[in-house]
Amino acid sequence: MMQTTTVAMAEVAFEIDNVSKEYPGVKALSNITLTGYRGEVLAICGANGAGKSTLAKIIAGQEHPSAGQIRVEGYHSEIRSPANAEDAGILLMHQEPLIIDTFTVAENVFLKELSGANHVKPWNLVSKKKTTMAEEALAAVGLSNISPSAATSTLTPGLRQMLAMSRTQVNPHNILLLDETTASTTEEHFQDVLALVEKERSEGTSIIFVSHRMQEVFSMSDRIAVLRGGRLIGVRNTRETDHDEILTMMVGESVAKLDASKSGPGEEVAPMVKVRGLASGSAKNIDFDVRPGEIVGLYGLVGSGRSSIARSISGQQDRDAGTVEINGRFVHPKTPRHALAAKIAYASEDRRKEGFIPAFSNGHNITLTTLERYAKFGVLNLKYEARRVDELIAKFQIRGTGTSFTANLSGGNQQKVCLAKWLETEPDLILLDEPTKGIDVGARMSIYQTIRTLADLGKAVVVISSEAEEIMMLCNRTLIIRDGAIVDRMTSNDNTIDDVIRASLGGKEL
């Protein structure tokens, strides 16, 4: 639907030159080389964890590449910092719009000016002239009905994103980087984004659109670069390819069934956990069962509502509707403490924020959920506690001792500490949110084993993951969550990883 870009004749806007990025234990990007041209929309696609966010961060100067560099045409140095990126004319639109709630709409439009101290006059941040400019900027992104002096806090997420987009009108730039910017945009605003991108392109801006939404990628881009596992799989001209080819590139060709031997408990086993009509946050009308000894996967994109399901079952967030039944008893924990009493454990995906106590040793972290067990009249038996800690450290193969600090461990070992802490509570239902997030391959296997052992002990296990491969390997059944609802149910016997990813993206109907 968009005009052809004659790549050979176009002017180069930026070059990604052999960029690699390594995090401790994980290679997020390997040897990416990619060129962007003026007046072109380059889409960067990939499944969860493919490395597209890392690449976007490197382009924006927020992360340093481990090797290689980013060069912008007409800019003297490589991009090493956000200030570099700004000087070079790269304008970044985040997935979560950078909006200051306590500022007015106009103040948010001109937010960038606050950072350039040399040309800011504090008394006229929003002068009359500026107000007119803000109005024009808002109109250009379809927000003409919003007053520049309105309060920002009342805007819906979609409108906030468009407000951030209005900065394209007031901040000079050569390169526009949209990092999953449309994730919270509604259909009508998407048309505005489309119009804006079209206008930018005709003005010669080079646009980078990072997304996993096929439909948007195809309606917007000129070329599509596909990442998988940190590698650049290929670049296609949008006109010359189709959804299927791109999805295949994202998912990988060899989609074999993994470890199909384990089938889990059969249909005849009565469910231990029954969730009916659950609604919380973005999740709505969720029904599913978990049998004792079964591992059920919840697969979906980030923000699809999968965490809301687990968090509302475990008392971490409020439930709007629905029931949860465990062993024939209806449970409705209002707090994590109630959930513990109801034998529900939830291991958060954010270990630093919710997983462990940074000032605590491994031992203290492990016994945090079961302290009363070591106490008589509130007084702890430290020897008894230390003995149990040593046992658990050995059992879970945690690197370090009971007295070394959890904060200093690797992600994998921190996760083992968290698992040990939760398993000590002897839960019936265990909800694991992204149990291998940020954990290197070696440590993953032992976490998988631990999870399998739990199921073998007859517990009901729910695993949330962004990685289709992991979820298919680990789980007996997988529920596909999209836009807050269960859209499909799959098993590793009947379905491929390809099916799982397509279902979560809504790729089938496209």
Add this chain to the structure above:
Amino acid sequence: MTTLTTMQDPAAAGPERHNPFLVWLKGQYPLFILIVLLIIAAVASDSFFTARNLTNVLLQVSVIGIVTLAQFLIVLTGGIDISVGSVLALAGVLSAGFLGGNNVLLAIVVAICVGLIFGILTGYLVAFRGLEPFIVTLGVMALARGLVYAYTEGVPVRPGAEGFRDVATSTVFGIPILGLIWVALALITAFVVRRTVLGRRIYAVGSNKQAAYASGIPVKSTLMAVYAAAGVMVGLSGFLMAARIGAATPTAGSLFELDAIAAVVIGGAVLSGGRGTVTGAVTGTLILGVISNLLILLNVSAYLQDAFRGALILFAVVFTTVDFGKRITRNKRMS
């Protein structure tokens, strides 16, 4: 046994590559400051190491020492209490004035109850209403001090009971009872924070409230318990203060909140919570006490004493943030 040592060491959370001994040593810095001060005191003044003067030091630091213990508990949870001085004064005047202050036991009960009531009030607002401890205690500070002046009309309250001063004047084996009360409370506090479920919860809530909550720790009641316990100690200090002076003055305890916070910080506790030891808080109290005593012995002006104290606080907080292993790289980056 070994699990004990981890909590004692506020600085031990640095990267593992650091020499554990050096890290431990760094954690003991309040003790070194105290030792250095005692050496300076011994050299600078003949009269410092006399039984009479040491008893005097102990009497001077005991009341503020108990207030510091209360402050320490609150700081451990990541909070701060700037109302301790005012609540102390209110507890003092009411215990000396209630029914004419004719019964010592009643006076003690009154003082503790006053502290407890304000502790529960603060605790309720902080724990259950989610308000900032600083603002809440700012309000409580003004409220309590205002009530003190309203009740006394600015005139010290003299208690009627003959034995009112006994606690502050009598000794056991030459050691003032007042000092023994402080030591006993310090030991109890140390036991609670290190050896009980409540203590472990206090550290957990102070270090990462969200993770503590997610782990099933009753965050609100833990905070409530801390503010109530701190209130009891502050109330008791109010009585002890009045007993030591022989009258409850309306200005009693002014600026105690700052001294208590200073002692806690000098003792190595972190204001953001989760780190700190009773040993540190006690050492911090002694450091401040020795400094003011020494400066008095050396006839240094009272104004300069404050300056010394301020400099020491700055030194202590800067010192705790210095990471010896990383200092070189940090300097490099700056240049």
